[in-house]
Amino acid sequence: MxxxxxxxxxxxxxxxxxxxxxxxxxxxxxxxxxxxxxxxxxxxxxxxxxxxxxxxxxxxxxxxxxxxxxxxxxxxxxxxxxxxxxxxxxxxxxxxxxxxxxxxxxxxxxxxxxxxxxxxxxxxxxxxxxxxxxxxxxxxxxxxxxxxxxxxxxxxxxxxxxxxxxxxxxxxxxxxLPPKELLSGAGELLKYAFIGGEALRKTLISNLKAVLKGDKNALFKCVKACAEFKMFIVSKDEKDENGKREILNFGHTAAHAFETLSKGRLPHGEAVARGLRFALLVSKETGLLPEKDFKKTNSLLDSLALPPLSAACGDFKRFLALISKDKKSRGLENRFVLIKAPGLTETAENIKPETLKLALERTIRKH
Ligand SMILES: NC(=O)c1ccc[n+]([C@@H]2O[C@H](COP(=O)([O-])OP(=O)(O)OC[C@H]3O[C@@H](n4cnc5c(N)ncnc54)[C@H](O)[C@@H]3O)[C@@H](O)[C@H]2O)c1
Structure with a gap:
């Protein structure tokens, strides 16, 4: 190295x-x-x-x-x-x-x-x-x-x-780093795997297991691949102004709500992994993400075997209030980065509360 x-x-x-x-x-x-x-x-x-x-x-x-x-x-x-x-x-x-x-x-x-x-x-x-x-x-x-x-x-x-x-x-x-912090990082790693191109996705998915075990080579490869991708996006839209940097927020709207609802006890990356599941479910329920792509991406989240979310995270009324306050909602009821396929994102606004409720219930049920 x-x-x-x-x-x-x-x-x-x-x-x-x-x-x-x-x-x-x-x-x-x-x-x-x-x-x-x-x-x-x-x-x-x-x-x-x-x-x-x-x-x-x-x-x-x-x-x-x-x-x-x-x-x-x-x-x-x-x-x-x-x-x-x-x-x-x-x-x-x-x-x-x-x-x-x-x-x-x-x-x-x-x-x-x-x-x-x-x-x-x-x-x-x-x-x-x-x-x-x-x-x-x-x-x-x-x-x-x-x-x-x-x-x-x-x-x-x-x-x-x-x-x-x-x-x-x-x-x-x-x-x-203790295993819990590697797991937390794996939440963000999967974000890159879902929004990045094929080469990045392959590198990250093939190294995921080794990363969770603390393998030094796998960690180095993934750090470099993710950091290069992030900095490339940042170089195109440093201040989040033209929509390019926004893709890095995939999964983060719900993740920030989960962090607040759990009173800061949920590690950031674990919250992101749950936020990714929520965003995948909303992408599928709104007809953007085909079932087969949903299954593939969702099973990667399953492989993290995350501990259960606290009941407080399932409080739909507070969840809705938090996502409308999110900086990324731009004064709308809600605004999310979703995906149509791995590597292909799309923003969606004012999604029906019924869809969000269903996605939240499924995110809470599935650890
Ligand atoms: N600015 C950004 O673009 C951006 C992006 C993602 C997340 N964040 C923010 O980052 C924060 C989460 O970061 P984090 O996951 O690093 O959490 P953290 O800073 O809370 O660190 C997690 C734990 O790891 C311990 N730790 C740190 N280095 C260690 C080491 N080398 N060995 C052993 N233990 C070590 C810390 O003491 C802490 O207990 C959140 O506040 C989140 O909002 C910012």
């Missing part, structure tokens, strides 16, 4: 670098431009995963790490909160961070989402480096420049589009 760099130009001259590696040493030496220009560097991790990522992070950051300032999120009430955001920004201010400073975020999607948002608003924007340390983070959350914190119990209400100068997917971090 050699180190590779994908450099994509987003809009005119904005270049976003995504690095795929396993065991690279001394990142500041390799990217001396980004690190050398900074007057101060803050490394953000989180208390819970800090111990597990410490050794790999130290190797990656090299000797310069001794000059960096460290901040650890405790996030007892959740990591993506306005309270955590304020604490982090106050820390930067107290330690003399300026517009020339750099923020490095190493952690799961909740850490990179918070850090990216903080970087986008601190002194109207400072540079940041994203080092996702979960499988879900490396294939999705740590890439693409969507940043956010939650507000009033609703996901990602405050946020920005703010690209990191560099995203580093180092799969050695994944060695310490």
């Amino acid at each position: 050699k180190t590779e760099i994908l450099a994509l130009t987003i809009k005119e001259e904005k270049i976003v670098k995504t690095l795929f590696t396993r065991g690279l040493k001394d990142l500041p030496e390799v990217f001396s431009g980004i690190f050398g220009e900074a007057d101060r560097v803050c490394v953000l991790t989180e208390a819970r995963s800090g111990g597990k990522i410490k050794k790999n992070l130290a190797r990656l950051l090299g000797p310069a790490r001794k000059n960096f300032i460290y901040y650890s999120l405790t996030g007892r009430g959740g990591k993506k909160t306005t309270a955590e955001l304020e604490k982090l920004c106050l820390f930067l201010l107290k330690h003399g961070f300026s517009r020339q400073s750099l923020l490095i975020a190493a952690g799961g999607g909740s850490v990179t989402d918070l850090a990216g948002f903080a970087a986008s608003i601190y002194m109207r924007g400072i540079k940041w480096v994203s080092i996702p340390t979960t499988f879900l983070g490396q294939i999705d959350a740590g890439l693409g420049g969507k940043t956010a914190v939650n507000l009033g119990g609703v996901k990602n209400i405050l946020g920005s589009f703010y690209q990191p100068s560099l995203a580093v997917c180092d799969t050695t971090f994944l060695d310490s």
